[in-house]
Amino acid sequence: MIEILNKMFEATPDKSMIVLNVKCSGCGSQTIIKITPTSDGFGVMGGILFKRSPDRYLVKCPACHEANLKTDKHKKMGKIHKDSNRLK
Numbered sequence: 001m002i003e004i005l006n007k008m009f010e011a012t013p014d015k016s017m018i019v020l021n022v023k024c025s026g027c028g029s030q031t032i033i034k035i036t037p038t039s040d041g042f043g044v045m046g047g048i049l050f051k052r053s054p055d056r057y058l059v060k061c062p063a064c065h066e067a068n069l070k071t072d073k074h075k076k077m078g079k080i081h082k083d084s085n086r087l088k
Contacts, residue, residue, distance in 0.1 A: 001051040005035060005042050026064030033059065 008018050020033040024047070033047040048065045050058040060068070 001049060001057065002041065004049075004051065004055065004057055007055075008035070009037060020059070022059045024061040024064055025058045026060050026068075029061055031059055031061040 012018065016036065018035045022031055023029065024031045031047040033049065034045045036043045047062060048060045050060065052058050
């Protein structure tokens, strides 16, 4: 992902912030992500970027990212019973 962000800023050296206005790959809502270079990498606000391939990325809005974190947490805690939301 760092490589992709580096390429974005190399293509626009006069910008100190890049703003992406894209659709969330989870729910399809418009998501505005602001990216700034920092002393130890990049700061990203407004959403989450995931590397998809060497030159492509996926975007998740904060709500979809949070929902995925909760789902992953439940999967790690135990199996969800097929007929209910209870964990076994």
